Amino acid sequence: MTRTLRRRVLILQVGLIGILGFVAGFLFWANSFSHGMVRDQLSAQQIYFPPAGSQALNPQEFPDLQQYAGQQVVNGDQAKAYADGFIGRHLQAVAGGQTYAQVSTKSLANPTDTKLAGQVQTLFRGETLRGLLLNAYGWWQVGQYAFYAAVGLVVAAIAVFGALIFELWRWAFAVRKERPILAPTTRTMEPRPTS
Numbered sequence: 001m002t003r004t005l006r007r008r009v010l011i012l013q014v015g016l017i018g019i020l021g022f023v024a025g026f027l028f029w030a031n032s033f034s035h036g037m038v039r040d041q042l043s044a045q046q047i048y049f050p051p052a053g054s055q056a057l058n059p060q061e062f063p064d065l066q067q068y069a070g071q072q073v074v075n076g077d078q079a080k081a082y083a084d085g086f087i088g089r090h091l092q093a094v095a096g097g098q099t100y101a102q103v104s105t106k107s108l109a110n111p112t113d114t115k116l117a118g119q120v121q122t123l124f125r126g127e128t129l130r131g132l133l134l135n136a137y138g139w140w141q142v143g144q145y146a147f148y149a150a151v152g153l154v155v156a157a158i159a160v161f162g163a164l165i166f167e168l169w170r171w172a173f174a175v176r177k178e179r180p181i182l183a184p185t186t187r188t189m190e191p192r193p194t195s
Helices: 003-045 063-068 076-094 100-109 114-178
Strands: none
Touching (some): 003 076, 003 114, 063 076, 076 114, 100 114
16 A cells, blocks of 8 residues: 555544544434433423322223333333323223314214214314324434434444554554664774874
């Protein structure tokens, strides 16, 4: 490998380490921002799972939610569990599993039916809250993926740094090999002139 080509490879490696490090740092920040925003917004809503042992969190009906009993919803996993496991199951019971759109269409066709009107309101509110919680879960997951990508880029930057160190070592070895080895000289001592 020529000296010029070796310099170019080293410059590319240094540049790649810089780029990978910058992008990894940005992704770590994105993870922190996403999780912080979701946590702050969910905390402000003051949504709690029912306490353990309460009828609202019956172990037979909600076996998968027992781990969250009494907890406040503050992260994406809790938001998904509350949205699908708690609100979703309650919404299934409101109108026999029908959605807001289906019940609303029936209510518009029969405007005097107060039962349908009540179901429309309940389904609208429940599906809206469920959708908002699932949106929070989605952004929490985006933050998780940003974290995993950042870790991958850090590993890649370390690998490129290792390759850079190896190239520097090889270059130093090649330079040492190219230097001419000087044979030791034997110096003879000439006698000093005496005065």
